[in-house]
Amino acid sequence: MLLGVIADDFTGASDIANTLAKGLPGQGGLRTTQYLGVPDRPALEAVEAGVISLKSRSIPAAEAVALSLQALAWLKGQGCRQILFKYCSTFDSTPAGNIGPVGEALAHALGAKGVVACPAFPTVGRTVYQGHLFVGDRLLNESGLENHPLNPMTDPDLRCWLQRQCAGAVGFVPWSTVRSGADALRAALAQAAARGEGLVIVDALTDEDLVTIGRACRDALLLTGGSGIALGLPANFLDQGLASGGAASFAGISGPEALLAGSCSGATRQQIEVHSRTHPMLTIVPDRVLEGSITAADLAGFIFAHRGEAPLVASSGSPEEVAAVQRRHGRERVAAALDGLFAETARALVAGGIRRLVVAGGETSGAVVSALGLDALTIGPEIDPGVPVLVSEGPEPLALALKSGNFGAPDFFAKALRTLAGDA
Template structure:
């Protein structure tokens, strides 16, 4: 194995796998830390964790366990993948995990760059933008678990880490890989080993990848992975990707959405206009008036029409439910609901699942006890189709803000019309 990756959620991990597969690397995404060694043909191993919003100590422990397994596979370089909207709180989990990984891997520096221009995420002057909006004005300020209210990555990361945070500005990035490498080294020499690097174009990400050729650890969104395969290819280490993807066929499909992002709510609104949909009220879940078994009965009655089950309420409704039942309690109840519902659906013969939201996708993948996911063709920027290894099940795992308004319909087509 050449490149070892640790993802803090399942949708982001498949996003990373999509980037690396398109660039010609053989990728396997593992669900949690594997118990067995990787197959010899795997060039990239992505250990997908559900660590984005768990307590800091647990996130660090899970990430170090993943790093230890990847070290045992002989990885040359390591990549910590988090969301392109830098989802975190002032306590973590991004900073504490980076601190722990730098120590475990013996890294003296770590680039910090969540930019993903293809999905509208750019970093300029150390600030994160979503489209033409600052992160704090993009809707992410209303995220129910990680409200992002400061777009300055240096300022947001500083209280999360033991290390000072540096910056390589766009003018240096535009000058190319050598200038980036020099800028990073300057910040490290000045005692700022975690270095936010600006990037607004794919060319910037490619240059960052070249500049980080000899870095032990990189961190960011999937974007900076664009430049990493070329480094291995230059050394003659890549075997090439076999195009052996097989489609899902004509089994039934279901869409499950737990994201409250602005884009997902638009996607839900578009999809319900042409498909049966069941909205789940968090109060009904908390009080037991709605259960996964009841929802499964409704879904089975509508399987021929690729139904949608969703909890994607507006931010005010989410905050009100959190105040009534407790933030962590209601989040756990919703995730448990989707995990159980997914098990019921697969038992009923569903072969295609489209999920929206990192927490929802993680709950579904864990609930189905999937061991590994094979990365398939891209559905939308950052979202590939994936296949459960050894099982007749195909999935599209979507981060909240990814895709356009027609994403759910597009995803079903990409899964070869499952359930249509």
């Protein structure tokens, strides 16, 4: 294995696995496998990039650090030459959150300084300019992410946000340097390291900027960022003859389908509205979940009753509705109840013969795949930017799409089911 990725949630892991497997147009990517948690066995020899999915984004920082160091130890044991810590392109964290502590812990373990920190993903509208994160034409704190139920982002200045989380100094490299090319950026990062700066926010406005960052970091032990930061990395290994690449074949998986949505993002709410116009949908009322009057058996029963009709079960609500529920019951209690409900439902669905499963929301996806006890997933074709087909191992493979809340076109759900069946 050449490149190892530690991802702080399951949808983000799928996102960056997709980026690595796809690579740049005309150049190809790396043979990539996504692991669900830290594996307990060696990787197959053919794997060139391994992505470890952790559910560490919203847990206490000390626990996130411990899990990430376990993942690092396994990846180093597989011979990885480079490590990438992947977090959300909207930098989801709190001032006491995990990006800084995990990044610093990995850097310390690898003896690295001047480490890139860049969540930019221009394909889906995330750009970094003068150290500030934009979503489309809006600053992060004006984009709706300030209402995130777990990690509200209230400051777009990534240098300030990250410095609150870090023990060491945080550096910055402006867009003007990035646009000057890989050599200029490499020199700027070396200067940051000489000043003792551990993590360094790097501007990026376009995919070309991300490729420049990749070239500048060809020999870097560690990078951190969103999935876009990996855009130029496969070419480094392919150009040196270290990797042969090659995409995994995917003929599609037929069989019963289900859609589960636990994200409250604007994109997911729009996708739910579009899908529910022509397909059956069951809306989960969190109060009923907490009082025990709606159960996983109810959700699975609804799905099975509408087999073949692309049924959707959704708990998504507006920011105001989510805030009201959290005030009544507490944020952690609501999140745990919904995660548990989706997890139990997923187990019942797969046991009942569901073979195509689409899940919206990072926390929901983590709960679902953890409950299913899956081990490793093969990366298939891309459904929408950042969301690939995932296929489980075993005699009865399951085809999945794990979608970050903010990703996907309005018709994503129907498109995902077609792609999972090989009909895209």
